[in-house]
Amino acid sequence: MTWDPAPLSEVVELFSRIRAPWWIAGGYAIELAVGHAFRNHGDVDVLLLRRDQLAVQEALATWEWWAADPPGTLRPWRRGELLPPGVDDIWCRPSASAPWRIQVMLDETEGDSWVSRRDPAVRRAVTELGAVTADGIPYLATEVQLFVKARHPRPKDELDFLAALPVLNPAQRQWLADALRQTFGEHPWLDRL
Template sequence: MTWDPAPLSEVVTLFSQVRAPWWIAGGYAIELAVGHAFRAHDDIDVLLLRRDQAAVQEALPSWEWWAADPPGTLRPWRPGEILPPAVHDVWCRPGPSAPWRIQVMLDESADGEWFSRRNPGLRRPVAGLGRLSADGIPYLATEVQLFSKSGRPRPKDEQDFTAVLPVLDAAQRRWLADALGTAHPWHDRLIVIPGR
């Protein structure tokens, strides 16, 4: 399946009218934290809370939306359909012959708190889930993004970790170390997170 990721500026424009909180995620979130581009991207990710999933259809009303049903099957997402908890990703494109342009990820929340679907005991207030770039672009908090990339890190995840580690403050490092210690106590990143 062909991807031609939408430019960051286009994604920000498309989602700027969404009333629900949303954040740039994935590799672009890391680059926003670092303050400059440092690698190529195969896609572009936007994170929304599952409760706000209808905002995808509102932001991209003339696009196609495809739910990624586990274990890796894409199917059309019907207008107004509530996606089941097992669906965490939605692939979006402007039309049937167009390449995929945006991937939307759905994360969990309850009572004003975000929680990890991989480890529901790992929580934080939704209000603290994102940051704003120097240009005012909302992006997923770096420590949360690094945690989500830590399960089975790929070479690009290692590159992201190395690039962004110097810009993490002590609180972000502590949160990441605690999260990794809880979910992945074997993780080798635990020994390289200074200032925790």
């Protein structure tokens, strides 16, 4: 499947139309935290809360949306359809002949708390789930994004971890260390936090 990731400026323009909270996620979130680009990206990720999933259809009203049904099957996502837990990714493109441009990921909540799909015991207030750049781009909190990447770190996840380490403050390092211990017990990143 061909990807041509939308530039962040386009993503921000499209998603700024909705009232629901959203965040740039994945490797771009790490780069926004670090303050500069340092690697190539195969896609661009946007995180929304599952409860706000239909905002994707509002933000990308004229686009095609495809739900990634596990294990690895794409299917059209019908207007107004609510995707159940387990269907966590939506691939979006402007038309059937266009490459994929944006991947939207859905995360869970309970009340005012974000609940990790990796480990439901790892939680955080939704109001503390992200940060915002000086020019107003919302992105997933660095420690949360690193926790998501920690499950099976690929070479690019290791690069992201190393690039983000210098910008993590003590509270962020502690949150990440606690979440890693809670979920994995031991993890190679713990020694560096």
